[in-house]
Amino acid sequence: MSIDYTEKIPNNVDLAGDRKLRRALESWRPNFLNWWKTMGPALPCADVYLRTAVDVGKEGWAHFDHVPMEEYRWGVFLAERNHDRRIAFGEQKGEPVWQRVPGEYRAELQRLIVVQGDTEPASVEQQRRLGETAPSLYDLRNLFQVNVEEGRHLWAMVYLLHAYFGRNGREEAEALLRRNSGDLDSPRILGAFNEETPDWLSFYMFTYFTDRDGKYQLGTLEESAFDPLSRTCEFMLKEEAHHMFVGTTGIDRVVARTAQLIREHDTDQVAAYGGIPLDVIQRYLNFHYSVSLDLFGSEQSTNAARYFTAGLKGRWQEERRRDDHVLMEDSAMVDVVRDGAVTTHEVPALLALNHDLRSEYISDCQSGLKR
Numbered sequence: 001m002s003i004d005y006t007e008k009i010p011n012n013v014d015l016a017g018d019r020k021l022r023r024a025l026e027s028w029r030p031n032f033l034n035w036w037k038t039m040g041p042a043l044p045c046a047d048v049y050l051r052t053a054v055d056v057g058k059e060g061w062a063h064f065d066h067v068p069m070e071e072y073r074w075g076v077f078l079a080e081r082n083h084d085r086r087i088a089f090g091e092q093k094g095e096p097v098w099q100r101v102p103g104e105y106r107a108e109l110q111r112l113i114v115v116q117g118d119t120e121p122a123s124v125e126q127q128r129r130l131g132e133t134a135p136s137l138y139d140l141r142n143l144f145q146v147n148v149e150e151g152r153h154l155w156a157m158v159y160l161l162h163a164y165f166g167r168n169g170r171e172e173a174e175a176l177l178r179r180n181s182g183d184l185d186s187p188r189i190l191g192a193f194n195e196e197t198p199d200w201l202s203f204y205m206f207t208y209f210t211d212r213d214g215k216y217q218l219g220t221l222e223e224s225a226f227d228p229l230s231r232t233c234e235f236m237l238k239e240e241a242h243h244m245f246v247g248t249t250g251i252d253r254v255v256a257r258t259a260q261l262i263r264e265h266d267t268d269q270v271a272a273y274g275g276i277p278l279d280v281i282q283r284y285l286n287f288h289y290s291v292s293l294d295l296f297g298s299e300q301s302t303n304a305a306r307y308f309t310a311g312l313k314g315r316w317q318e319e320r321r322r323d324d325h326v327l328m329e330d331s332a333m334v335d336v337v338r339d340g341a342v343t344t345h346e347v348p349a350l351l352a353l354n355h356d357l358r359s360e361y362i363s364d365c366q367s368g369l370k371r
Helices: 019-039 103-126 137-164 166-178 200-222 227-265 278-296 302-310 349-370
Strands: 049-056 062-068 331-338 341-348
Touching: 019 103, 019 137, 019 166, 049 137, 103 137, 103 166, 103 200, 103 227, 103 302, 137 166, 137 200, 137 227, 200 227, 200 278, 200 349, 227 278, 227 349, 278 349, 302 349, 331 349, 341 349
Parallel strands: none
Antiparallel strands: 049 062, 331 341
8 A cells, every 4th residue: 555645645545536535634734733843842853864654565564764854744544454354343243344434333433533642642742852851862763753653643543533523523633732731721631641751761661651551552443343443553553563662672771771880889879870770760660550550441341341342442452362252241350459458359241341451451561571
């Protein structure tokens, strides 16, 4: 699926063939560029080259080129369509996926897309001033790469709102640029995206924990019966992997340097030698892990059950689950606190979907930290 870079908005969704949609997105574009100028990276970006997608191949993988940051162009890229794809879960399991939004699920799908879309510009706003204290050119490039890709992920959600949700979708797309991270009057929707990212250790923790949450949230939306949403998230997930790499390697470097200083000076009080003490690293880890874990919602959720049954949002890697993918008769064990002690309680499997996703996330975080 070649990406057309001759258009004002690079895309592989044939915007040229839909004049109404193209005009709508072109009218949104100046507002986005103004938002990027005022809320994006505060540091001039000369001589920083960033990767940009030039083609999308099988299974959503992109082929990249590199351009100066000033020439970076945001666009709309979806993974290749599988014409034989069927709904993999819920009441309509086995039926063809939807290319249009079913009327009965319109409000819920729009809300899912808006919430996901709201997180993308929020992280750019949180990281706005980090470039001023970048520890190396390598880190600066990684920061800017993460920022421009979060901006493109915003474009992905805005495309869906414009293309499939009419006037309400256009209004929601405008609102995505009016909210700002930490704003007292118009904050971002989710609490984690109103927290500050004041330093690079916070950035590494954010990209390790919060972007990992994004991986799982996008993975559940990739399973959606609404095929344009699924294909959008499939492409986004390929870029999200780099964001987590930035967090993992960043934390690795900080911890390695602290350990080196402890050995050299025979003390764990390494701040005087330019290191970050282990207890400080642990506090950062505790905070970002807890804030990110909250993004999964309550352990027992009727909303998650409804989304699953309707086919709107599946489980992480749904195809590998060895059950009927409907879950009407299944149960699950969930941890609960009773009389001051943690115990387990059996609940319907549909109500435990958030618990299941949190468990996947926790295991993934632990595996990464052990490495």
